[in-house]
Amino acid sequence: MSANIEAAKAALSHLDLETREAGIKAASRDFFWYSPVLKDRLDHVMADFVVRPTSEAEVIEVLKVCFAHDVPVTTRGAGTGNYGQAMPLAGGCVLHLRNMDKVREITPGRVVAEPGCLLKNVDAATREHSGQELRMFSSTWETATIGGFVAGGSGGVGSVTWGSLRDLGNIIRLRVVTMEAEPRILEFRGEELARVSHAYGTNGIITEIEMPLAPAYDWVDIFVSTEDFGAAVALAEDVANEDGILVKLASVYEAPIAHEFFQRVKPFVSENSNLVGLMIAPHSMEGFLTFLARRPEVTLIYRSDDHDWPRRPGKVFEYGWNHTTLRALKVDPSITYLQVRYGFPDHVALIEKIRASFPEGEILQHLEAMRMGGKVAFGGLTLVRFTTEERLDEIVRLHEEAGAMIFNPHRYTLEEGGRQMTDATQLNFKREADPKGLLNPGKMISWDDPEFGYDAMYAYPGLKETA
Ligand code: FAD
Incomplete structure (x- = not known):
């Protein structure tokens, strides 16, 4: 062909x-x-x-x-x-x-949008229409599209309350066009959503998206610091578990991330400061401050609605999720990262075990509190000082041996960036919807090489050589 x-x-x-x-x-x-x-x-x-x-x-x-x-x-x-x-x-x-960037319909609890609409524009439209907002968005809210988030992302700001995109109810409906001689238009709901969500566009093009909404708030951005890493982790987990406090983000940054990489925060922290970034609903602030007063080991250093910082730090979520890596990379180009899942109920012990098993400074913990199966645990976007590919692979292996799940961001296939196994739902739909295998080739190993053993990095044979 x-x-x-x-x-x-x-x-x-x-x-x-x-x-x-x-x-x-x-x-x-x-x-x-x-x-x-x-x-x-x-x-x-x-x-x-x-x-x-x-x-x-x-x-x-x-x-x-x-x-x-x-x-x-x-x-x-x-x-x-x-x-x-x-x-x-x-x-x-x-x-x-x-160019397919319209918001088509907004009703109580729902929005229908075209895939090229930026996340921030979905939120602007739903907020203006009826005081609603997306339940969750990637921290690239300013620049990323709703279609890219559904097809390539996993969760983000809001996942502390709402879980991940893959959780039932977090996507309502997807309209999809197939890659055939006569492309078909299909509408997916329920179980069928898993065919194309987080499938990297390998088996269909999403042309319309219906997402659930939540009430919009003027979220208060918060930074708190503590010299005790365990106290920072506990604060993020505990606030997420407070039934009456509405939280949209709870990120933990091990020292010295804030001091080394967060330029506008640096004057307010030391090398020993572990930082927690939070988004709290305005009506939950009194409850939150009461919660905080019970923890003398942590200090409130910033709240966006009342502060005397000469330069605003910007949106607190643009320090979290994969923005942390971006900020670190800008200061130290040798930094890269891992994507880790610390599942309930052993998440805190696992984080401590992994922290203790690497030489000082080789990895730094950046955690995002998120709901997994109804329980608060942590996703990790661990900062890693890169030396060699061999050592990076070893760091991945050591995490896995310790019991953490890695979504390897140093691989370009769905399987290696996921659970290292065939997703039969996505593969079967590809057989039906993309019989020539023309959609985003090289990203689904099970299509190219069903016998692949995952003992080395997959190398797509069709990868075009350098021009
Ligand atoms: P693209 O990068 O353009 O596409 C993503 C994938 O989806 C590609 O495989 C593409 O082929 C496919 N695709 C796009 N549109 C369609 C469509 N209509 N139909 C079928 N397939 C399609 N991700 C998170 O999940 N959470 C985060 O918090 C997060 N934070 C990030 C922070 C930074 C600084 C960066 C650089 C990345 C981050 N990401 C995060 C990853 C990424 O930004 C998000 O997944 C984002 O939502 C992708 O949107 P996009 O429009 O850029 O998609």
């Missing part, structure tokens, strides 16, 4: 088509470079052209043409994913959805 790029471009020339090299290159990259391993493997990756449909009908047209000419199609929201998810490994077409 060889792609006829020129024929596809000619057939799509009446659409918003990008053929300038600089434009194509920019639309072929995401935040893969957080990983030195992916940077090494994927830096040269580039599509042959980019097309920006404005409607579902145009998406169908692009898919039809690319199917006819055997052209691979990789969908792009805003390209803020970290796993190389939106990178066209086999070249071909990048289907950029930024």
Whole structure:
């Protein structure tokens, strides 16, 4: 099967088509470079052209043409994913959805939006319409799309209360277009949502999304500090478990993350300060301050509604989730990270065990309190000082041996970035919806190599060589 790029471009020339090299290159990259391993493997990756449909009908047209000419199609929201998810490994077409950015309908508890709508614009529309907001969003709220979040993300700000995107009820409905000679439009709810959510666009293009909403608040951003790491972890977990206090974020940063990497926080902390970042609903502030007064070992250093900091630190969630890694990388380019799950009920003991098992400074704990199966536990976006790929693999192995689950951000496939096993639901739907295997090739190992053993990094044989 060889792609006829020129024929596809000619057939799509009446659409918003990008053929300038600089434009194509920019639309072929995401935040893969957080990983030195992916940077090494994927830096040269580039599509042959980019097309920006404005409607579902145009998406169908692009898919039809690319199917006819055997052209691979990789969908792009805003390209803020970290796993190389939106990178066209086999070249071909990048289907950029930024022009499909409308909020279509808002009702009590629900919003219907096009996939290219930025998360912040969904929130702006629902807030203005009826004082509602998304239950959860990635910390890239300013720049990322709702479609990219559903297809490539996992959870984020709000997960402390609402769990992850994969939890039942956190996505209501997805409308999906298939990659066939005659693309079909399908609507998924309930069990069917798992076919395409967090599937990296490998088996369908999401053209409409219905998400649940929660009441919107003017969240109060908080920083508290303590010299005792255990006290910081306990505070984040305990506040998340306070039944009457409404929390949207509880992030823990081991010392000296705040002092080394958070420039605007630095004047208010020492090298020994462990920091907790929180978002608390305004009507929960009195309860929160009472909760805090019972913990003399922690100090409130910032609250966004009442402070005398000469320079505002900005949104507290832009210190959390994968923004922590970004801030650290800007100061120290040798930093990379791991994505870890510390599950209930052994999460705190596991975090301590892992902390104790590495040389000082090699890893730094960054934790996000989140609800998992109804219980508060922690996701970790651990900062790692990178030395070699071998040592990075060893650090992953040591976490796994200790009992933590790793979602390896140094791999570009769904399986390796997930639970290292075939997702039969996603694979079966790909067989049905993308029979030629043209959607985001190289990202689903079980499609390419069902016998793969996971003893080494998967190397997609179709990865286009450096030009
Ligand atoms: P893209 O990167 O453009 O796409 C993501 C994946 O979805 C790709 O595989 C793409 O092919 C596919 N895709 C996009 N749109 C569609 C569609 N309509 N149909 C089918 N497939 C599609 N992630 C989190 O989950 N939580 C966080 O808190 C978080 N914080 C981050 C912080 C930083 C600083 C960075 C760089 C990344 C972070 N991420 C986080 C990862 C990423 O930003 C989020 O997953 C984000 O929501 C992706 O949105 P996007 O529009 O950039 O998607």
